[in-house]
Amino acid sequence: MTTFTPAALVLHYIFDPLCGWCYAAAPLVKAAREVPGIQVQWHAGGMLTGDHTRTITADWREKVMASDQRIAEMTGQPFGEAYFNGLLNDIGAPLDSEPPTTALLAAEALSGQGLEMLSAQQKAHYVDGRRISDPAVLRELAASIGLDSAAYDAAYAEQSGVATHEHIADSRQWLGMVQGQGFPTLALEFDHPEQPGQRAVQRLELGEWLGDVSGWKQQLAEWVEQIAALNPQQAGDADPSCGPDGCELPPR
Template identity: 25%
Template structure:
């Protein structure tokens, strides 16, 4: 049994968008040595959902910091939506979409997280817009109508809420976060908040030495 890298993120988390190229690079480098999983944290649920202007007006300035620290760029489409302020922020649908995607491609969850964050933070697509999920489905050889149908099934909603609970069980209080789960079920935190690729790789190599010794 391979050790596993677990990435805990939220599709609406700007720092996760900044971290997305990092975790994608880790996936590309280490996918032969590790299994990978992505868990949604559920950052904006219930009373925390709503239009940007109401629930997250700070985004209008905070994105500059994310760009400066991480090197990513937020797209014009996203910035237009931020300025308008009426995009609905809700973590539930992207989390359900991730669970449906893992039904088809469990080993490619990192790529789904990367793609959906680009759709939101670069293209400016709303997380509740079903076109995002259709587009991603087609790109991975999945029938888009079937994908959307599964997103409305109770099974996948329950799976998403199970992931929210799992993130709490892992004591994740902020995103992004990443862990290595060893074959004997020990957990090693390798990222808490945005982490540069070179630092993350050092931590991964240190854990590899520890669990191999």
């Protein structure tokens, strides 16, 4: 289980590198990282792993293109010609979330750049039309965010297999705990207003914020102020091992 020292507010982001709606949420996650008092904790949930891996087919292309066009209209996120008319026509190209998840863990372990690696993966996939299930492509992306190739190779090997599977299992625990229905899911963790020393977790409704980055940032800043006012002595002092077995869901 991932452990960390929580800030006054922790935004838990449960996603998959090959999830189009997670790409739609990327501007919101980036914006959250810019709000003082917010810590973003990511959880990659392995959407296309194990028995759920697949390859690009004509049916898949038709399905995701309709979704991608809606994402572009709602959020302004760019989709490249190399993606629409290149990768999505690459029949048989693998769609496996495990290698890019391992790469995220490697980047995080090396320099805390898991989310930077995710951004590089999403651009490579949705704009440049590259196969981000290919470890060779992932190695190039690691270099593009400034990671030493030899160090990355060692970290990737260390995070492969069991470590990646444990991360995915932990992420799915989070998804279940916050009653998320799929990817992406966002949840806010904060000091419980009525139980000093305890943390609470509340799932957020994402749809209303897609395409409204400024409104989202304003709302996050307001939540930071509200939590600080309710618990001025507790901010940052919570149990650092808060996780699926330790956080409480507030009453609805």
